[in-house]
Amino acid sequence: MQTVIYWFRRDLRIEDHAGLAAALATGAQVVPVYVVDPAANPGGDVPATRTVMWRGLHALDAALQAQGSRLICRRGDPAGIIPDLVRATGAGAVFALRKQGAYFAARDAQVATALAALGAQWHLLDDDTIVPADALRTKTGGPYTVFTPFAKQWLAYLRAQEPGEVLVPLARLRLVPALRDLPSTVAAAFGAAGEAADARLPAFAVSTEAAQARLAAFTGQGDDPNQAPIARYQQQRDLPAVDGTSRLSLHLAWGTLSARAAYLAALGAARGCNDDGRAGCRAWVTELAWRDFYHHILDHAPYAERSAYQTQYATLAWEGEAAHFAAWAAGRTGYPIVDAAMRQISTTGWMHNRARMIVASFLVKDLLLNWQLGETYFAQRLIDHDVASNNGGWQWSASTGTDPQPYFRIFNPTSQGEKFDAQGDYVRRWVPELARVPARAIHAPWQLGNAERSALCPDYPPPIVDHATQRQRALALFQAARTAPKA
Numbered sequence: 001m002q003t004v005i006y007w008f009r010r011d012l013r014i015e016d017h018a019g020l021a022a023a024l025a026t027g028a029q030v031v032p033v034y035v036v037d038p039a040a041n042p043g044g045d046v047p048a049t050r051t052v053m054w055r056g057l058h059a060l061d062a063a064l065q066a067q068g069s070r071l072i073c074r075r076g077d078p079a080g081i082i083p084d085l086v087r088a089t090g091a092g093a094v095f096a097l098r099k100q101g102a103y104f105a106a107r108d109a110q111v112a113t114a115l116a117a118l119g120a121q122w123h124l125l126d127d128d129t130i131v132p133a134d135a136l137r138t139k140t141g142g143p144y145t146v147f148t149p150f151a152k153q154w155l156a157y158l159r160a161q162e163p164g165e166v167l168v169p170l171a172r173l174r175l176v177p178a179l180r181d182l183p184s185t186v187a188a189a190f191g192a193a194g195e196a197a198d199a200r201l202p203a204f205a206v207s208t209e210a211a212q213a214r215l216a217a218f219t220g221q222g223d224d225p226n227q228a229p230i231a232r233y234q235q236q237r238d239l240p241a242v243d244g245t246s247r248l249s250l251h252l253a254w255g256t257l258s259a260r261a262a263y264l265a266a267l268g269a270a271r272g273c274n275d276d277g278r279a280g281c282r283a284w285v286t287e288l289a290w291r292d293f294y295h296h297i298l299d300h301a302p303y304a305e306r307s308a309y310q311t312q313y314a315t316l317a318w319e320g321e322a323a324h325f326a327a328w329a330a331g332r333t334g335y336p337i338v339d340a341a342m343r344q345i346s347t348t349g350w351m352h353n354r355a356r357m358i359v360a361s362f363l364v365k366d367l368l369l370n371w372q373l374g375e376t377y378f379a380q381r382l383i384d385h386d387v388a389s390n391n392g393g394w395q396w397s398a399s400t401g402t403d404p405q406p407y408f409r410i411f412n413p414t415s416q417g418e419k420f421d422a423q424g425d426y427v428r429r430w431v432p433e434l435a436r437v438p439a440r441a442i443h444a445p446w447q448l449g450n451a452e453r454s455a456l457c458p459d460y461p462p463p464i465v466d467h468a469t470q471r472q473r474a475l476a477l478f479q480a481a482r483t484a485p486k487a
């Protein structure tokens with residue numbers, strides 16, 4: 001019987017899956033493979049990624065076993081391992097989904113060359129985004145570089161295409177004689193270190209069941225959609241103290257849920273909603289469009305992964321201090337909302353989107369540090385790390401990216417806190433030193449008198465920089481780069 005390999009990467013599911021469906025459609029027996037590649041994460045072989053992978057791969061293996069198959073899991077460089085498995089199984093083809101990012105592209109090119117030398121076919125399919133990267137073009141034929149017109153076309157495309165779930169003929173996974181001689185398990189691929197989880201990370205599941213349960217709870221499947229969180233998303237999405245967003249980013253980043261399924265669930269919810277609820281559904285779908293946008297951007301401008309998207313800012317003369325980076329990372333900057341957010345990411349591996357924007361702006365515009373330091377730090381900590389969304393988010397905040405707002409958009413960490421965490425609930429949750437500070441001073445504890453400060457928050461540091469001063473310095477820094485003679 002003919003054999004093909006399906007190589008799972010950031011698509012840890014067996015349902016609604018264009019790549020697996022294509023492999024099974026060949027009629028060959030499919031060998032499901034995952035390669036634990038310690039070099040794949042830009043942050044390195046880090047506990048957050050290892051933890052997610054360990055949980056996600058066990059869940060994927062269990063899902064495959066329930067279908068009479070199982071996951072072949074190896075550790076190392078896929079450029080050697082995938083051709084080895086082709087030789088061992090006699091596979092005539094390898095199928096996989098394309099993932100944005102320079103590392104993945106280079107790795108895939110190496111695998112493609114090795115497979116060609118073996119006479120095996122290489123099928124790389126697009127199923128990571130809701131709309132494929134090459135589907136949208138401006139009137140002049142170029143890719144979209146500004147979000148608002150992109151989102152308009154993106155919605156028009158989806159209205160015309162009406163995507164549906166990709167059905168996977170799972171029964172065919174049972175044809176598995178080729179798996180008998182391949183004893184590689186998930187546990188073996190992780191070696192003696194095992195899960196080596198970050199003990200501080202909460203117990204979240206990385207499985208399709210967990211993703212679908214979260215999606216159902218968020219979109220109100222089975223209940224009145226007007227009461228579902230998605231219907232209130234517009235009002236609550238910017239409040240980091242409120243559990244008002246979907247928290248599906250982990251699942252979308254690791255593919256335990258397809259982005260298409262998220263979009264279809266939002267459409268379903270909108271149908272049952274009143275006008276207010278529909279506005280919530282629309283706002284949430286716009287976030288899915290941001291995800292596609294950043295993935296498409298990296299496709300069209302791969303250089304942005306390593307450098308400023310706006311090339312005039314590629315050589316900004318950063319003036320910041322290493323000690324300030326350490327204070328930022330430790331959540332000890334003296335700006336409560338920044339510190340709360342940085343402690344949230346350290347403790348949970350996740351950070352609210354508003355908080356991500358605030359800490360990113362602070363690192364770049366207040367501490368005058370290179371956004372790439374923050375991008376790497378996030379890559380090392382986030383359980384939902386995604387190369388394109390992380391790069392896009394950092395470059396947007398740093399004003400080096402696609403944001404059409406000029407460089408002078410600088411978040412004031414105090415007024416951001418007052419606006420989006422008015423009572424200070426988010427700050428008090430993550431910064432216990434400020435638990436007794438009243439709401440009037442929670443975002444600017446330095447304004448308390450000496451006596452009150454010593455009584456209420458003696459252990460909380462004063463601000464490490466003065467926002468007004470740093471704002472002027474940031475403006476000068478960007479201005480210098482804009483007016484520098486072109487090399």
Ligand SMILES: Cc1cc2nc3c(=O)[nH]c(=O)nc-3n(C[C@H](O)[C@H](O)[C@H](O)COP(=O)(O)OP(=O)(O)OC[C@H]3O[C@@H](n4cnc5c(N)ncnc54)[C@H](O)[C@@H]3O)c2cc1C
Nearest residue numbers: 245246247248249287291353356384385386389390393394
């Ligand atoms: C500096 C910075 C770094 C970021 N790094 C990442 C990252 O590594 N991985 C990641 O998935 N998101 C990243 N984001 C985007 C966003 O913060 C998260 O997707 C969101 O907070 C995840 O929470 P949620 O699932 O509850 O989102 P929801 O508000 O429920 O949104 C639904 C989904 O839409 C997508 N989405 C939402 N906002 C954005 C956005 N601004 N850009 C791209 N996609 C978005 C996500 O897949 C998300 O799960 C970053 C944003 C910034 C400002």
